[in-house]
Amino acid sequence: MITVNADTIHSNERIQIESQQELESAFYKYRQGSYGAFDFNHASPFPWLSVLINGTTAYVHYFPSDGHPGFHSVANAGEHPTGQTIHFLQSGGDEGSSFDIDRSMTVSIELAFSAAKQFLSKPSLPTCILWEEL
Numbered sequence: 001m002i003t004v005n006a007d008t009i010h011s012n013e014r015i016q017i018e019s020q021q022e023l024e025s026a027f028y029k030y031r032q033g034s035y036g037a038f039d040f041n042h043a044s045p046f047p048w049l050s051v052l053i054n055g056t057t058a059y060v061h062y063f064p065s066d067g068h069p070g071f072h073s074v075a076n077a078g079e080h081p082t083g084q085t086i087h088f089l090q091s092g093g094d095e096g097s098s099f100d101i102d103r104s105m106t107v108s109i110e111l112a113f114s115a116a117k118q119f120l121s122k123p124s125l126p127t128c129i130l131w132e133e134l
Contacts, residue, residue: 020117027053027113035089040116042123049119049126051112052088058112059088059101062125069134071125073107073115105132 015030017023030036036053050061060073085100107115107129115126125131 017120020120023116023120024113027109027116032089037089037091038116039091040119047123047125049116051116052090053109053112054086054088056109057086057103057106058109059086059106060112060115060126060129062131064125071131071133072105073112074130074132075104075106076130 015026017026026038027036030038031053034053034055036051038051038053039048040051041048046063046065048063050063052059052061058073061070062072063070084103086103086106087098087100089095090097090099111129114128118126118128
């Protein structure tokens with residue numbers, strides 16, 4: 001089972017996810033317009049996987065332990081050119097916590113979902129995404 005802080009954009013609801021079907025439902029149910037913000041962790045705070053969504057694009061960040069800056073997603077070669085940015089809202093859903101990130105650090109929502117599925121089954125760095133350690 002994975003604990004998901006899934007609905008942070010508009011109600012700070014914590015939900016329990018126990019299956020891939022529940023995970024997929026959460027990806028589409030707990031959104032504010034095109035934005036979604038999900039923080040996944042198992043029984044302990046770390047490791048933790050953060051998935052931010054804008055439409056069909058996602059930014060994924062993995063935090064292995066307290067104090068470690070983590071790993072961020074990297075687009076597949078040629079998928080997204082550098083120099084273009086995409087806007088994301090974080091937990092809380094307000095513009096004060098929003099940021100723009102280079103598209104070269106984003107992946108498709110399908111790939112982000114695959115990473116979340118891997119994290120659901122094993123609390124470690126998902127292997128389906130290219131990563132850069134900070």
